[in-house]
Amino acid sequence: MVWCGDSSVGPYLKIDGKKQRIYIIALLDDASRYIVGINAFFNDNYVNLMSVLKSAVTRFGNPKILNFDNGASYKNKQVELLSARIGVVLNYCAPYTPTSKAKIERWFRTLKDHWMAQLSWNEYKSLDELRTSLAEYVNEYNQKVHSSLNGLSPQDRFFQESSIIKRLTQEQIEKSFLLECERRVSADYVILIDEIEYEVDYRYAKQIITIRYTPDLNKIYVVNKTTEELTEIKLLNKQENSLIKRERVKLTGGQN
Incomplete structure (x- = not known):
């Protein structure tokens, strides 16, 4: 129940004739490589990070540890308050230690190689269309056998230990976020x-x-x-x- 969070710069999306940069924020369960939360945004900030976290906690309960880098979107008062409310330990990677986030950075490379590289960006007329495509890819990834998981998919490995998942009530989630x-x-x-x-x-x-x-x-x-x-x-x-x-x-x- 260690979740690693990070963001990646995506391509430009042309909406109403204007190019806008896309940012993808993801949360990966360290033990299973399961993507517990992901979404695409026009801004990389703590408000969007918290929306991804809220969706993940609603679906899968709260983790024990959140592992982030020291970026402003991750290291701030709002995220610290949230972690205290839901009882999660915040761990920030030491500077210049790429191995601390190796798994999620490797996943983002996979995302770029297998999803982004095959897309025709001019076909997307809205952010919601792009989000639908991203969600479909993540669902496929989560169910595909992973080479480092002894013949299991990230989804199978994640739910092997479903008994340790601790869920919050919807009221607790709404107040905490x-x-x-x-x-x-x-x-x-x-x-x-x-x-x-x-x-x-x-x-x-x-x-x-x-x-x-x-x-x-x-x-x-x-x-x-x-x-x-x-x-x-x-x-x-x-x-x-x-x-x-x-x-x-x-x-x-x-x-x-």
Whole structure:
């Protein structure tokens, strides 16, 4: 249950007449060479990495160790928080030690030789079409006998030890994969996330609070620092906010 994660630069995909670079992010189980998670994106960043991780954890439970390099997409606060929530040890490869990621780098070479080299990229009109082709190749790879697995396929080898897989509930997964940041609340009980205003409980006025949110900002929560309870917040309604009665500050010590 050691998963190695890495990304590879793909070719350009022409969409609406504009060339865009593709990045492929993959997770490989070290013992079986089974690809537990993979997807193609227009950006190589931690948000996309976490989406691949979320899909893999949902399907196969959480690993014991995640093995990454020191790139910004892998070594950051969000990934560290995620690993702590799901109880996974993060291991970062020492610089200039290519053997630490040898298996997944070798797999990416196989991907380029057997999938990318045979594609006609002009045939793909969207990223979703490319993703479908990638998923079909990975499914075929996972079920094909691997030379280093004593006559087994990566899939067969992976599920030989299915008893050690520890699954999380869907609720645990959804909460664990939230992004996190801190924000200072204004006197009007408002915070900003990506230049968008949200209203919080009046008791948080002028405090620094912890926020957790989905990458698409559809769900945003305030974290109770004592209980870790999540309370959802909504977009600011400026009309309602303007009608809230606020505590007046009484000046003392002055003269009329």
